[in-house]
Amino acid sequence: EAVIWLEHYLEKYDKQMIVVSHDRNFLNAVTTDIIYLAQQKLTYYKGDYNTFEHTMKENLRQQRKAYEAQQMKIQHMQEFIERFRANAKKAPLVQSRVKALDKILRNELIDEPEDEHAFRMHFPPPEPLGRPIIAVDGVGFRYSPETPLLFRDVHMGVDMSSRIGILGVNGSGKSTLINVMMGKLRASEGSVTMNPRLRVSTFSQHHVDSLDLAKSAVQNMKELYPGHEPDEFRAHLGRFNLSGELAIKPTRTLSGGQKSRVGFALMTWRLPHVVVLDEPTNHLDMETIDALIDALREFKGGVVVVSHDQHFVNSVCDELWVVGDEKVSRFRGTINEYKNRVLTK
Numbered sequence: 001e002a003v004i005w006l007e008h009y010l011e012k013y014d015k016q017m018i019v020v021s022h023d024r025n026f027l028n029a030v031t032t033d034i035i036y037l038a039q040q041k042l043t044y045y046k047g048d049y050n051t052f053e054h055t056m057k058e059n060l061r062q063q064r065k066a067y068e069a070q071q072m073k074i075q076h077m078q079e080f081i082e083r084f085r086a087n088a089k090k091a092p093l094v095q096s097r098v099k100a101l102d103k104i105l106r107n108e109l110i111d112e113p114e115d116e117h118a119f120r121m122h123f124p125p126p127e128p129l130g131r132p133i134i135a136v137d138g139v140g141f142r143y144s145p146e147t148p149l150l151f152r153d154v155h156m157g158v159d160m161s162s163r164i165g166i167l168g169v170n171g172s173g174k175s176t177l178i179n180v181m182m183g184k185l186r187a188s189e190g191s192v193t194m195n196p197r198l199r200v201s202t203f204s205q206h207h208v209d210s211l212d213l214a215k216s217a218v219q220n221m222k223e224l225y226p227g228h229e230p231d232e233f234r235a236h237l238g239r240f241n242l243s244g245e246l247a248i249k250p251t252r253t254l255s256g257g258q259k260s261r262v263g264f265a266l267m268t269w270r271l272p273h274v275v276v277l278d279e280p281t282n283h284l285d286m287e288t289i290d291a292l293i294d295a296l297r298e299f300k301g302g303v304v305v306v307s308h309d310q311h312f313v314n315s316v317c318d319e320l321w322v323v324g325d326e327k328v329s330r331f332r333g334t335i336n337e338y339k340n341r342v343l344t345k
Contacts, residue, residue: 005342010029023281024049024050028049033047034047073104074101077101078101119287119291120291121264121295122298123239123296124236125271125299126300126301129160132158133195134159134192134194134198136181137190138189140188141185154327154328159302163316165306165307165320167322167331173323173324182202197273201268201274203275204279207267208259208283211251211263214250217248217262224269240264240265256283259283276305280312281307289309292312293312297316310339313335314336320333
């Protein structure tokens with residue numbers, strides 16, 4: 001809700017400001033210009049993030065079209081040179097093609113454009129379980145008999161098709177609710193029933209921060225899951241675009257987003273039936289957020305998300321629950337409708 005308030009405040013802010021953010025909705029709401037930093041260059045674009053993204057895709061399409069046309073031209077020139085190299089009558093034409101080809105290769109060669117949006121992640125599927133795999137019936141929770149209930153009379157379920165977003169202000173009890181649902185905390189009232197074969201994996205910044213930075217991604221996985229060959233870990237890390245050197249170099253040398261991808265690889269190694277993600281987009285760039293969204297949409301298990309990223313929640317979740325005022329209630333609307341409700345409070 002603080003993000004929603006800040007977004008609303010900055011929309012009306014009448015002075016210049018510079019914002020660094022990977023939150024798409026936030027950027028669309030508050031920006032009039034985008035400065036894009038890539039390959040040690042700054043490129044300026046007019047408009048919000050959606051306009052910038054559309055322009056980038058069109059530029060990439062034009063660059064690829066020019067690259068492919070030049071590659072075809074080079075191929076035709078090389079074929080002509082090889083075909084008529086020994087033909088004396090064609091010698092002047094061959095020499096002309098050689099000079100033209102040399103000029104292109106030396107000074108005019110177009111680099112193959114890189115499509116950053118081509119990056120993908122893949123969460124391997126677990127075996128199916130009957131529904132519901134988690135049933136929450138009349139649950140309430142307090143940390144001690146002397147403290148008031150954080151929430152009471154909660155009824156909800158999780159199955160392998162669930163895409164649940166947990167919303168609420170900081171300190172409202174979102175993480176506590178998840179810990180009760182996953183059996184890490186015992187409910188003070190009511191019951192939580194789980195399928196005995198259920199496997200749940202969680203992702204949070206704490207898990208990323210607990211990685212041994214001196215060890216590689218492969219070594220971190222081997223320490224947590226002994227008894228497997230390094231090639232098995234490398235193949236799994238490859239599902240998260242952590243191939244080659246990235247899998248075997250010290251974790252401290254990885255970017256924040258790459259470390260998070262190591263966390264996603266660790267989370268999915270045991271083929272969980274449910275993944276729980278607590279602020280997963282922290283430290284992720286736009287391309288990785290989009291790849292994570294696609295991976296979660298395709299995942300064959302249940303998903304429970306706590307996130308302040310409106311675009312992420314809107315793209316992944318089809319069921320929203322709000323924690324606050326000693327209750328957990330289903331919000332039957334979109335994230336934009338929830339945002340409007342917060343602003344009208």
